[in-house]
Amino acid sequence: MALEENEARPRLLIVRGSFATMGGAERELLQLIRMAHGRWDVHLATLDISPEAVALMLPATPVLVQPSTPFIWPEGALAEMTAAASKAAQKAWATLDIPWDHFDVVHLSVCRGTLEILPFIPPHLPVNYHCLEPPRWLYEDVLHRHPNGQPKRPLWLTNLVFTRQRRRDQRFVRALLNRPKSAMFGNSPWSQILLERTYGLSSDPTTTNGHPPRRDEQGRPLEGSHVLPTVDLSNWPAEATAEEETERGNVTLPKGPYVVTIGTISHVKGTYDTLRSLVSTPYALVQAGGGSAEEKAALVAEGKRLGVDVFCMPRLSQAALVGVVRGAHAMVSHAHHEPFGFTPLEAMAVGVPPIMVDEGGFHYTMTGSGAGILVQRDDREGWLAAYEAAGDRETRAAWASAGRKTRREQLSSGESA
Incomplete structure (x- = not known):
């Protein structure tokens, strides 16, 4: 009070x-x-x-x-x-x-x-x-x-x-x-x-x-x-809102399945590593989080060279971002030694599998959660297996349930403040 x-x-x-x-x-x-x-x-x-x-x-x-x-x-x-x-x-x-x-x-x-x-x-x-x-x-x-x-x-x-x-x-x-x-x-x-x-x-x-x-x-x-960060759970509702569905409808997305990575196009966020991990998969890459016009064009060009469709998002509203993540096959990051790593929690909140490089804060955020997979950066077969596992309905449902439980129990705003 x-x-x-x-x-x-x-x-x-x-x-x-x-x-x-x-x-x-x-x-x-x-x-x-x-x-x-x-x-x-x-x-x-x-x-x-x-x-x-x-x-x-x-x-x-x-x-x-x-x-x-x-x-x-x-x-x-x-x-x-x-x-x-x-x-x-x-x-x-x-x-x-x-x-x-x-x-x-x-x-x-x-x-x-x-x-x-x-x-x-x-x-x-x-x-x-x-x-x-x-x-x-x-x-x-x-x-x-x-x-x-x-x-x-x-x-x-x-x-x-x-x-x-x-x-x-x-x-x-x-x-x-x-x-x-x-x-x-x-x-x-x-x-x-x-x-x-x-x-x-x-x-x-x-x-x-x-x-x-x-x-x-x-x-x-x-x-x-x-001291763990606070996470505003109201920004990542378990079920889609009408605003989210409307906002997502205004975003140009791949016609087929895609994975989403959040963060400015950069080496520290591992953007190109994520792109390379999708070679020989059916998944396009949706990048949200900014970057210059030149950096976006270079990423799209590299994707074309590798045979991976790349969609770089404009600045998105929170509702649109949640909608883009909710519609993804997985949330993926190859970020170099993230200090904490919010993105796995955001993915868990909306029931999307987080597939993260086993480094830095991601290791501590996800270990024991029962949701998603941690993969070594250079484990090519491991990334392919993780993408395949995320497509299994039963596995996906189990991860979603475990992830939402982790989010509620460990990282509510009140507990971390």
């Missing part, structure tokens, strides 16, 4: 450097703000927020703390080499009038420019850092490749370009972990493992959702933990 008196509610400052993109991490954070509406006294500090993000928070109306003029992120090779964006963000945070005495706790959401606020947070305030994954552009090469896997530049040069940014990121995290009453959480057992690999923070991935970290005598964290 919401507390009546504002003074009685916990006072929370949420910090996210930017809402320039509206991906899963941003949408989940906005959903959490909506859920906290009436229960917490929430302020949101950000350097860059869009009208779309503000609208998605409604009916919550947290107090916004932001620059009086739009913040411009430094861009270009020189900016990357000199960590200019990180330095500019730190200077911008210093100019904001943040009423620190008003808050009981600070929640940091991983994003460029977020950790740069850390030097200005008074030492007595508890700080939680929700690090869904360490910044992948600093520590991995998967974001520095073209969709077909070819490096955008020599990888040694990429590694050199981001040296200063990596050093700053490591310094900020060390400062965070040296604070009493601080904590660092991933969003899955897998991302918890990544925190250990990247920052040396001890990890036990068998710990339960929201498990508090062990601490030293000064109250500093000795290990990482994880």
